[in-house]
Amino acid sequence: MDCVLCREDGxxxxxxxDTLRVVLASEPDYPGLCRVIWNAHVAEFSEMPVAGREHMMRVVSAVECAMRRILQPIKVNLASLGNQVPHMHWHVIPRYSNDAHFPLPIWAPRQRTVSEALLxxxxxxxxxxxxxxxxEVEQALA
Known part of the structure; x- marks a missing residue:
């Protein structure tokens, strides 16, 4: 199996x-978009050990808190899809009323162009x- 999240940091x-990583994704329309990625190859959340699921959600929540404090988006979207990359990971996405897709999901058709200055x-x-x-993660795990 060739999995991009097993092969690369993301x-x-x-x-x-030892179990997961938080990465700042390279998403041109969404500066600040983070992913929380389980290190072992697991496709579904339910396949993870219970303690691993709890650990992952504490980290997802901590990333959301950091994002809200630093970026001050009007909303944070959390998504775990895995349709294109079937490796357990959560997207933590800062959303703004003037982002490229708002109020639709970031994978929907673009609603507007965002200026390079704003990005x-x-x-x-x-x-x-x-x-x-x-x-935030260190506090959440203490």
């Missing part, structure tokens, strides 16, 4: 432990997530 690693500003803010994610 983004810039912000935090990791550059959001990219600059997203650089602050590394320390914020580390702090």
């Amino acid at each position: 983004g810039d690693v912000l935090w990791q432990d 550059a500003s959001r990219r600059a803010q997203a650089t602050l997530l590394r320390d914020a994610v580390r702090h």
